[in-house]
Amino acid sequence: MIYIEIFLSFFQIGLFSFGGGYAALPLIKTQVLEVHNWLTVEEFADLLTISQMTPGPIAINASTFVGTKIAGLPGAVIATIGCVTPSCIIVLILSYYYFKYKNLSSIQGILKGLRPAVVSLIASAGLSILMLAIFKTKGATLLNMKLSDINLVGIIIVAISVFILRKFKLDPIKVMIGTGIAGVFIYGIL
Amino acid sequence: MEKNIKFYWKLFLSTFTISAFTIGGGYVIVPLMRKKFVEELKWIDEEEMLNLVAISQSAPGPIAVNTSIMTGYRLAGIFGAFITTVGTVLPPLIIITVIAKFYEVFKENWIISSLLLGMRAGVAAVIIDVIIKMVRDIIKSKNNVSIAIMVVALIAAVIFNINSALIIILSGAFGGFYYYFKKAGENQ
Numbered sequence: 001m002i003y004i005e006i007f008l009s010f011f012q013i014g015l016f017s018f019g020g021g022y023a024a025l026p027l028i029k030t031q032v033l034e035v036h037n038w039l040t041v042e043e044f045a046d047l048l049t050i051s052q053m054t055p056g057p058i059a060i061n062a063s064t065f066v067g068t069k070i071a072g073l074p075g076a077v078i079a080t081i082g083c084v085t086p087s088c089i090i091v092l093i094l095s096y097y098y099f100k101y102k103n104l105s106s107i108q109g110i111l112k113g114l115r116p117a118v119v120s121l122i123a124s125a126g127l128s129i130l131m132l133a134i135f136k137t138k139g140a141t142l143l144n145m146k147l148s149d150i151n152l153v154g155i156i157i158v159a160i161s162v163f164i165l166r167k168f169k170l171d172p173i174k175v176m177i178g179t180g181i182a183g184v185f186i187y188g189i190l
Numbered sequence: 191m192e193k194n195i196k197f198y199w200k201l202f203l204s205t206f207t208i209s210a211f212t213i214g215g216g217y218v219i220v221p222l223m224r225k226k227f228v229e230e231l232k233w234i235d236e237e238e239m240l241n242l243v244a245i246s247q248s249a250p251g252p253i254a255v256n257t258s259i260m261t262g263y264r265l266a267g268i269f270g271a272f273i274t275t276v277g278t279v280l281p282p283l284i285i286i287t288v289i290a291k292f293y294e295v296f297k298e299n300w301i302i303s304s305l306l307l308g309m310r311a312g313v314a315a316v317i318i319d320v321i322i323k324m325v326r327d328i329i330k331s332k333n334n335v336s337i338a339i340m341v342v343a344l345i346a347a348v349i350f351n352i353n354s355a356l357i358i359i360l361s362g363a364f365g366g367f368y369y370y371f372k373k374a375g376e377n378q
Contacts, residue, residue, distance in 0.1 A: 014251050018355035024252070049297075050289055053306050055213045056282025057252030064286035073287060080283055084275060087251030088259060092271060094245050095263040102241070106370055113365015114244035114358060115237070116336040119324045120343035121247065121354045125217040126317035132214070133314040154311050161315030166322070172221050173211050176312035183308015188300050 002071055003078050009036065010063050010082035017059060024059040032066050039066060059083050133158055153186055193266055198273055201265065204231070205258050205277030210285075214313045216253035221320035223257065233265055236327075248358045254278060335368060 009031045017024035025048075032038040039047065051061040060080055067079030101107050136151045161175050208222045220243060227233045234242075242264065246256030255278050262274030289296050296302060328336050339361050346352040 016250060017252075018250050018353065023353060023355075046293060046297075050286065050293070052214070054282065054285050054289065055210050056279075056285070057212075057216055057254050059252050060255070060279060060282045061286050064283050065290050068287055068290045076283060076287055080279055084251065084255055084279060087249065087256050088271070088275060090249045091246065091251070091256045091259040092263060092268065094249055095260050095271070098241070098245055098260075099264065105373065106366060109369030109373075110362045110366040111241050111244070112336070112369060113339055114362045115240045116328055116340035117343040117357055117361035118240050118244045118247065119321070119328060120340050121347055121357060122217045122220055122243075122317065122324070123321045123344055124347035124354075125215050126314070126321050127348060129214050129218075129310070129317055130314045133311045154307075157308065157311035158315045158318070161312055162318050165315060165319040172225055172316040172319070173207065175316060176211055176213075176309050179312030179315070180305045180309040183304045183306070183311070184301055187304035187307050 003074070005036070006067055006071065006075055006079050007082040010059075010067075010079045011085055013059055013062070014083040015086035024057075024062075028059065028062045032062070038070050043069070130158070157182060157186075198266070198270075200231075201262065201270060202273050202277045205262070205274045206280060209254065209258070209278040210281040212254050213309060216257075218313055218317060219254045219257055221316045223261070224320060227261065234261065238264070240324075244358055244362070248355055248362070335365075339364065 013024060013027045013031055017027055029044065033041065033044055047062055047065050050065065051058045054061060060083060063079035063083040064076045067074075067076035069075075071078070098107075102111070133154045134151055135145065135149045135154075157179050161179055164170055165172065165175055204226050208219060208226060211222060212218045220239075223239060224236065228236050228239055242260040243253070243257055246253050246260055249256050255275065258274040258278040259271045262270035262272070264270075266273070325340070328340055343357050343361055346357055347354065
């Protein structure tokens, strides 16, 4: 039955994607292009574009997109449930032990080692988002950029937003909505 | 805090809103969660939030979903985890279902593309703001081990592109051994 196949495919994607969205991509590709012929290569490229533009984890976006394509809304729901089931089980087990033993000094040591690494991982993700915002050309970085790659408007919006966030402690969601509206006026209308 | 319907509704609504604005990758959930759960509702503290993110990252699956599950479990047990999972999964489910139907319109629409271009800059700003705060906290702690872990992890992630789950596991193992032997040394 198609629903069981969908569930099992996305269960595997959820189970084996360690380390965030881009680790999930090859797994999604294998499942939907190679194991099953659920998407064409063009549709897979569309899926990537949509995932980058819309909120939510890429694995969940892929689940919904593929599920809808092959079996409508029930397909989307089943695929999504399949994708998050391994997380739910594993994370709940980890949560149980974490909250039970977090005050042990050996666990405290591990956590003390983890926290600075997490800050770096957030910084690394932030850096790639920043590159997307301040360069027009895809794949441009600080090392290989040309003057024509620079998106001056992007840099100005980022700078003003950081200033507002730090000075007035505004809600980040409001800042994002604000820059979205600014984008419509600046890129769309001018 | 009292676990009534109002509490669960607030929990659901908070995770739903956070998920709807987690654009451009799972870590964007960190500044949004920090604002909502740490600063506004004061349900968890900053250190605990980083612990939850770290543990989430070492499990398989999307980091935003995993962090939500842990936060829900921390606040209201299994049922809380269920509420936050549904809250996190719904926005992408709704948005992608709609877009999958109207993809051609969506792709060509200038309002949407310029809106997204603008929001991307906002996302970058939000994440820079939270990084400045967190890096400053670590430097201010004057804990040289923490600063060293941060620098090495940054180099590993940015320059060598090492998988983040691996970085988490190695830094956790290092922290575990280091602080264990330090304590053992002090006790002698």
